[in-house]
Amino acid sequence: MPGEARAKPASIRDVARLASVSYQTVSRVLNDHPSIREDTRQRVLAAIRTLDYRPNQAARALASARPSVLGILSTTVGEYGTTSAIVAIEQVARERGFSISTLNLAAASPEAIGEAVRQFEHEQVAGIIVLAPQVRVFNVIGGLGLRVPIATLHTGAGGAAETIASDQRAGARIAVEHLVSLGHRDILHLAGPQDWIEAESRMHGYLDAMFEADLSTLPPIRGDWTADFGHFAGRELAGRRDFTAIFAANDLMAIGLMHGFRDAGVRVPDDVCVIGFDDIPVAAHVWPTLSTVRMDFADLGTRAIMHLLAAIAGEPAPQFAPVSPQLMVRQSTNPSATRR
Amino acid sequence: MPGEARAKPASIRDVARLASVSYQTVSRVLNDHPSIREDTRQRVLAAIRTLDYRPNQAARALASARPSVLGILSTTVGEYGTTSAIVAIEQVARERGFSISTLNLAAASPEAIGEAVRQFEHEQVAGIIVLAPQVRVFNVIGGLGLRVPIATLHTGAGGAAETIASDQRAGARIAVEHLVSLGHRDILHLAGPQDWIEAESRMHGYLDAMFEADLSTLPPIRGDWTADFGHFAGRELAGRRDFTAIFAANDLMAIGLMHGFRDAGVRVPDDVCVIGFDDIPVAAHVWPTLSTVRMDFADLGTRAIMHLLAAIAGEPAPQFAPVSPQLMVRQSTNPSATRR
DNA sequence: AAGTCGAATGTGTACGTTCACATTAGTGTA
DNA sequence: TACACTAATGTGAACGTACACATTCGACTT
Missing domain, CATH: 3.40.50.2300 (Response regulator)
Incomplete structure (x- = not known):
């Protein structure tokens, strides 16, 4: 608004002039070249500070092979x-x-x-x-x-x-091991979409844990990561009685799942235990609060x-x-x- | 891995050569200059496609004032x-x-x-x-x-x-109007942090609706957007009986709030009604499912x-x-x- | 037929930096 | 003191594009 004529940003040559060196020397300072005398370097750095000079990335990318x-x-x-x-x-x-x-x-x-x-x-x-x-x-x-x-x-x-x-695989394993330690033997996996690497890793973790505990696995349900799908799955699965616990590949599906169970009159955790993955911020606050695995x-x-x-x-x-x-x-x- | 020597990307001059025009003409085609004969333009475009040419953004930013x-x-x-x-x-x-x-x-x-x-x-x-x-x-x-x-x-x-x-303000207003239409007269606002523009807008919406309905307002609680804070607030507020409904500035706090109430034996919605803001994906799946306002x-x-x-x-x-x-x-x- | 004008295209240069090479200063060695 | 050799710095190009200007071409006017 004050319409003050804005000065063009300082270039490497302006810095060089102020520091009484060549522009190439400035460039060397910028790129940490070994052969620069300490006092020269300091003079250049001072000039850079005075002019508030910042290297033009576009020019740098253009001139050098390595982009930024x-x-x-x-x-x-x-x-x-x-x-x-x-x-x-x-x-x-x-x-x-x-x-x-x-x-x-x-x-x-x-x-x-x-x-x-x-x-x-x-x-x-x-x-x-x-x-x-x-x-x-x-x-x-x-x-x-x-x-x-x-x-x-x-x-x-x-x-x-x-x-x-x-260590997604290890995380999934820990989740399932937890269910096993609670005495569950029939554990279902609500997996992520087939194409997803994370979905595969988590499923492998599930399979690892089941195999180690010498338990037979059920065919996993393929979800799409969404709470809405979890909800749908919960209503569908409410009729089945061949599992006592579910490991959902993420918290969103786990929360939807619990909702679906609730709708169908299946109680969590009394009838079915549910564990998720991610520890999203609401996981600790939904009802019932959701057991899960947290990754950094x-x-x-x-x-x-x-x-x-x-x-x-x-x-x-x-x-x-x-x-x-x-x-x-x-x-x-x-x-x-x-x-x- | 196959170590094939990768060709350097085509430049504007390569395109010009292939199309038998000057590089400047190519530049004009790229920038939609009006004075270009249609057949020339087509020839240039064909060359661009043949070489899979894409303008170098760094060079473009450097040469022109306007960056990309x-x-x-x-x-x-x-x-x-x-x-x-x-x-x-x-x-x-x-x-x-x-x-x-x-x-x-x-x-x-x-x-x-x-x-x-x-x-x-x-x-x-x-x-x-x-x-x-x-x-x-x-x-x-x-x-x-x-x-x-x-x-x-x-x-x-x-x-x-x-x-x-x-229209955050309007959204907040709609939320509060909904509570008013249900017969609530004592409505508390669980607001966002003071410094946040959205928090202010939503609070203004709350105040607008309360004022229009000719209701007196209670001093808002200042939260930090997190479910954890909502949880804390719910436990604290459970002792108070001077409100029958709460409008939380976002869903995360609303969900935490319901959790806090649950911990303290306050039933939602029977004892207190809660409405949030955002319509996050889990809002429809927590228990009780959360009323809220959705914005695009x-x-x-x-x-x-x-x-x-x-x-x-x-x-x-x-x-x-x-x-x-x-x-x-x-x-x-x-x-x-x-x-x- | 010469002149005028605008459309279409081409030529030089600059943008700010890095790179390859050239030069100068500085240090030790014989 | 001269010699070599390295450290420190400087010079000329080049990166790929856009801008300003110059030029060519054609069509229309008079």
């Missing part, structure tokens, strides 16, 4: 934890001088994914983090002969994509980005201790705890 | 709807040829916000969309003498920031981006019909409907 943008590809289909992972990723990335370009896919069709990745490629991103953990995403990406490094939060990516050892998604995000940055720098992949998922025991698996 | 990146600034403190708004914003922006750079703030301190905005400025963004609707965010931004256009989803931004007429956040996002794009292009702000919030009546405000 990281792409995050995600599907919106509600996965809890995605957000906290993104925040963690961003933070690390920005500390290392990268910007983040996000691309949220409404539908995860192979075409859309391919297009998105090519979009990133054309935007000259340094690397891509994929938070759209469908199996076919990786098939598509694998078939693209991609040049940019890719990382994901999830195991089982297969193909060329770099993967992080996440921010930590997973950090690993993914560290992994990606290492790949970009051509360094060997960093190793991390496994993330330990945490069992949250609440009312939905504890018959004696439900008081109204 | 839009910044999205948001705080992570859980607001439902942010995600769907972002998706909508991105879609429109990408259609118009912009990339999206996101910057999620963990803490919304004035310093962090200022730094984030300067970061965007330095990244040469064309405009910024702010999804961190705290009042002080706008104070900080207003005091920055910013040159890039800014838009937000929310009204009441004040200062220089461009605003969109959103994707639509709000679309408006915000249209607004911003108009500002960037120097066009007048587009006008939209108000978004009508939708009342979702469920069990938590319907005493006769709770069957177990």
Whole structure:
């Protein structure tokens, strides 16, 4: 509003002039070149501060091969934890001088994914983090002969994509083991969509635990992650009596499931025990409060980005201790705890 | 893995050579210059398709004043709807040829916000969309003498920031009117944090409805949007008998509130009616199912981006019909409907 | 038929940075 | 003291595009 003529941002040459050096010297200071005398460096840094100079990323990306943008590809289909992972990723990335370009896919069709990745490629991103953990995403990406490094939060990516050892499988196992320890023998799994890596991991965890406890498994129900589906499933399953506990692949479905049971007159946890996965913020507040498994998604995000940055720098992949998922025991698996 | 030498992406000059025109002509085709013969344009477009050419955004941003990146600034403190708004914003922006750079703030301190905005400025963004609707965010931004256009989803931004007429206030009003129509006269408001624009809007809606119904208001409780706080508040409020209904500023707090009441032996909706705001996916599945108000956040996002794009292009702000919030009546405000 | 005008296209240059190479200063060695 | 060798700095290009200007071409006027 005050209409003050805004000065054009300072360029590397302005800094050089003020510091009485060549623009190249400034560039070296910016890029931590080893051969710079300390007093020169200080003079340049002072000039940078005086002029509030910030390197032009566009020019930098144009002139150098290595770009300064990281792409995050995600599907919106509600996965809890995605957000906290993104925040963690961003933070690390920005500390290392990268910007983040996000691309949220409404539908995860192979075409859309391919297009998105090519979009990133054309935007000259340094690397891509994929938070759209469908199996076919990786098939598509694998078939693209991609040049940019890719990382994901999830195991089982297969193909060329770099993967992080996440412990969804261990988490699912812990959940089921909890049910087993309560004496349940007939445990049903309400799984996620077939194509999802996380759904597969969690189902494997279920199978692991059942196998180890020497229990026979029931064919899992395939859901779509939504509470609405859980609700539907609950009403459908109310008629069956071949299970005494259910492990739902996420909390949303678990909560819908309990609603469906309630509608049908099946009591949780008295008639059927339910455990979820994620520990979404409302899990501790629904009725009955939902037992679940909590994972540190921010930590997973950090690993993914560290992994990606290492790949970009051509360094060997960093190793991390496994993330330990945490069992949250609440009312939905504890018959004696439900008081109204 | 197959180590095939990857070809360098095609440049505008490659296209020009293939189409037997000058690179400038290609540039004109790309920028929809009027004076291009139709057959020339077609020849250029064909060459573009053949080479799978995509303009280099970095070079484009460098050469032209107008950059092609839009910044999205948001705080992570859980607001439902942010995600769907972002998706909508991105879609429109990408259609118009912009990339999206996101910057999620963990803490919304004035310093962090200022730094984030300067970061965007330095990244040469064309405009910024702010999804961190705290009042002080706008104070900080207003005091920055910013040159890039800014838009937000929310009204009441004040200062220089461009605003969109959103209807949170109307939504809150509808929620309270619903309670009034059920015969409630003593209605308490569980508000959001003082600094938040949305919290203020929703409180204003509450006050509007109470005033119009000629009812006296109670001092609102200030929450922090979380279910945990709602839980705490529910236990605290259970001792009070000076209200028969509560309007919570978001669903998360409403669900926690019902949990707190349950703990304290207060029955919802029989003793106290509860209504929330947002219609988060679990609202229809908790017990009792939560009455609430649904807003089309994707639509709000679309408006915000249209607004911003108009500002960037120097066009007048587009006008939209108000978004009508939708009342979702469920069990938590319907005493006769709770069957177990 | 020469002149005028606008449409269509081409040529130089700049954007801000990095890279490859060239140069100068600085230090030790013989 | 001269020599080599490294450290420190400087110079000329190039990245891929858009902008300002110059040019060519054709059609229409007089």
